[in-house]
Amino acid sequence: MPFGESILIAPPSRQPSVTEPAPVRWLLVSAAAVLLGLFVLVPLAAVFATALRAGLGRYLDAILHPDTRSAIGLTLLTAAIVVPLNALFGIAAAWAIANFRFRGKRLLITLIDLPFSVSPVIAGLALVLVFGRQGWLGGSLDARQIRIVFAVPGVVLATAFVTVPYVAREVLAVLEAQGSEEEAAALTLGASGWQILARVTLPKIRWGLLYGIALCNARAMGEFGAVSVVSGHIRGETITLPLHAQILYDQYDAVGAFAVASLLALLALFTLVTKKYVEWRSRPA
Amino acid sequence: MSIVLESVTKRFTSAGTPAVSDVSLDAPRGGITAVLGPSGAGKSTVLRIVAGLETPDSGQVRIDGEDCARVPVQKRGVGLVFQHYALFRHMTVRENVAFGLSVRRVPRKEIAARVAELLQLVQLEHLADRYPAQLSGGQRQRIAFARALAVRPRVLLLDEPFGALDTAVRRELREWLEQLHAGMGVTTLLVTHDQEEALELAEHVVIMFDGRIAQSGPPGEVYDHPASPVVASFLGGANLLTAPVFSGRADFGPLAVSAPDSARDGELLQVFVRPHDLKLRRVRAKHPGLAVARVERLKRIGGYVRISLALPGGEALTVESPRAEIDELGVVAGEPVLVDLRAARPFTEHAAR
Numbered sequence: 001m002p003f004g005e006s007i008l009i010a011p012p013s014r015q016p017s018v019t020e021p022a023p024v025r026w027l028l029v030s031a032a033a034v035l036l037g038l039f040v041l042v043p044l045a046a047v048f049a050t051a052l053r054a055g056l057g058r059y060l061d062a063i064l065h066p067d068t069r070s071a072i073g074l075t076l077l078t079a080a081i082v083v084p085l086n087a088l089f090g091i092a093a094a095w096a097i098a099n100f101r102f103r104g105k106r107l108l109i110t111l112i113d114l115p116f117s118v119s120p121v122i123a124g125l126a127l128v129l130v131f132g133r134q135g136w137l138g139g140s141l142d143a144r145q146i147r148i149v150f151a152v153p154g155v156v157l158a159t160a161f162v163t164v165p166y167v168a169r170e171v172l173a174v175l176e177a178q179g180s181e182e183e184a185a186a187l188t189l190g191a192s193g194w195q196i197l198a199r200v201t202l203p204k205i206r207w208g209l210l211y212g213i214a215l216c217n218a219r220a221m222g223e224f225g226a227v228s229v230v231s232g233h234i235r236g237e238t239i240t241l242p243l244h245a246q247i248l249y250d251q252y253d254a255v256g257a258f259a260v261a262s263l264l265a266l267l268a269l270f271t272l273v274t275k276k277y278v279e280w281r282s283r284p285a
Numbered sequence: 286m287s288i289v290l291e292s293v294t295k296r297f298t299s300a301g302t303p304a305v306s307d308v309s310l311d312a313p314r315g316g317i318t319a320v321l322g323p324s325g326a327g328k329s330t331v332l333r334i335v336a337g338l339e340t341p342d343s344g345q346v347r348i349d350g351e352d353c354a355r356v357p358v359q360k361r362g363v364g365l366v367f368q369h370y371a372l373f374r375h376m377t378v379r380e381n382v383a384f385g386l387s388v389r390r391v392p393r394k395e396i397a398a399r400v401a402e403l404l405q406l407v408q409l410e411h412l413a414d415r416y417p418a419q420l421s422g423g424q425r426q427r428i429a430f431a432r433a434l435a436v437r438p439r440v441l442l443l444d445e446p447f448g449a450l451d452t453a454v455r456r457e458l459r460e461w462l463e464q465l466h467a468g469m470g471v472t473t474l475l476v477t478h479d480q481e482e483a484l485e486l487a488e489h490v491v492i493m494f495d496g497r498i499a500q501s502g503p504p505g506e507v508y509d510h511p512a513s514p515v516v517a518s519f520l521g522g523a524n525l526l527t528a529p530v531f532s533g534r535a536d537f538g539p540l541a542v543s544a545p546d547s548a549r550d551g552e553l554l555q556v557f558v559r560p561h562d563l564k565l566r567r568v569r570a571k572h573p574g575l576a577v578a579r580v581e582r583l584k585r586i587g588g589y590v591r592i593s594l595a596l597p598g599g600e601a602l603t604v605e606s607p608r609a610e611i612d613e614l615g616v617v618a619g620e621p622v623l624v625d626l627r628a629a630r631p632f633t634e635h636a637a638r
Contacts, residue, residue, distance in 0.1 A: 181371035182371050182372075182373055184365070184367075185371040186384065186388075187358040188336055188358055188363050188364065189432070189436055190359045191388040199373075204373075
């Protein structure tokens with residue numbers, strides 16, 4: 001790796017390259033530390049503190065409550081459908097964009113990024129407009145007794161939409177950084193397309209893919225806006241974890257709401273750990 | 286196992302100039318043919334077309350007489366070596382070399398034997414269990430050669446194989462490649478922008494500019510008889526002088542160069558002369574074909590000296606001479622000196638593109 005080499009041979013710098021006087025440095029560092037604490041650590045601590053305020057028993061009761069369990073179930077189900085789908089789509093799209101010239105490539109890239117630029121609420125509303133009872137396809141879906149909006153399929157669709165970019169973006173970044181020469185070499189050595197995918201491309205992108213999946217999963221489980229619009233808030237049926245936390249909070253059940261929120265916070269911590277792990281594994285050797 | 290291209294053209298964009306335009310070449314069996322040109326000349330595209338990684342818009346590629354139009358990359362029997370090695374970074378050296386055989390489902394024992402044979406050939410048996418990132422550039426490229434050769438390719442395609450290496454390693458690997466090739470005799474197409482590399486290694490040199498072949502032939506011939514001003518200025522680095530033709534000759538200060546018969550009066554004559562073909566003499570010497578010039582600068586570069594001269598008409602000339610010769614002549618900056626322009630090679634303007 002040419003870049004790695006140049007990093008390695010860079011002379012170790014004895015003198016830090018900062019020129020600011022010590023008081024300024026201290027001021028800037030403490031400002032950053034205070035902000036970090038205020039916006040990240042304190043809220044995180046507050047979530048767990050509030051959740052455990054009434055004791056571990058109350059905390060476990062809140063988590064084991066049938067409504068919470070149903071919300072956990074739906075959240076897991078949604079992620080189990082959405083994450084593999086978007087992982088497959090992401091790999092395919094990134095592969096196509098990185099390796100081929102074709103008409104509409106720019107459009108495809110824009111479409112992949114669309115969920116980043118569109119408000120999730122708008123995405124949810126669009127689903128209602130298309131699949132809702134008054135929507136374009138509402139009549140024909142109704143006639144076949146298919147319910148999408150205010151039902152599980154709507155939750156899945158909304159989640160799928162907002163989580164489209166994550167895997168595609170991460171994998172594309174890796175593919176573009178590494179080029180397609182390894183694949184070209186594999187081709188000349190006689191490998192078939194599937195052999196190249198399995199033995200060259202997937203190993204090459206694995207850390208980027210893993211991180212993309214972790215991000216996609218976090219967003220799939222944590223999505224609120226789009227899911228809120230299409231869910232219809234039917235207890236025990238279309239309530240995901242974030243919606244459940246919101247409902248409990250609205251009912252002044254702070255302990256319950258924060259107990260549910262603590263699950264999502266754990267998910268966030270898990271994602272961060274994954275990110276660190278991936279960075280450590282894929283650092284230049 | 287010859288490689289023949291016939292009027293191959295390839296465009297990447299529908300508008301604009303083709304990346305490769307009407308290229309025909311014949312890389313003879315068992316030899317090294319170099320495709321030489323500046324970056325962006327379309328050399329690598331030619332190579333990728335031979336490999337099957339790009340499809341030509343028109344024209345034909347034949348490997349060993351067989352038309353390759355319908356032959357996919359995997360079946361062409363080409364070994365490709367890239368500038369940046371393109372080793373599989375998640376595989377060990379051994380797995381890299383074995384890759385081509387294992388995707389063909391060659392029995393394990395055979396693979397192990399062949400890999401050992403190739404690692405021995407590239408003298409890197411001791412690194413079999415390392416990963417590419419743990420090797421030096423030169424070692425990586427030798428592994429890339431081993432990987433390409435493991436499947437016994439019909440032809441070997443080298444895309445700037447030494448381009449990413451430093452000078453010493455490059456020289457060493459050049460010699461190594463020459464020996465390797467002498468031992469195997471596999472037909473090789475070498476793409477490079479390094480003329481020294483091309484002239485040293487190849488039996489046949491194809492010079493490309495802007496997607497077209499400017500000239501091809503044995504290295505000595507293209508060097509000594511460049512077919513056009515572009516080739517002349519690309520090969521060897523040349524001084525360019527321009528003067529109008531008048532009654533069959535062009536005057537450069539006191540020096541006259543006779544123009545080719547085709548040149549008519551008033552046409553511009555371009556004269557190319559390589560820095561090391563110019564001879565300097567003491568001002569006292571009397572000789573036709575000598576011009577008086579003033580020495581502007583001298584720069585000693587190892588064993589030779591690069592001298593910048595100004596002709597009376599203001600044109601600049603660069604001369605490169607062995608240090609001993611210059612010391613003996615006593616050339617000093619600011620002093621006049623005689624230049625022998627007789628090795629100059631004239632081109633009339635219409636010969637230029």
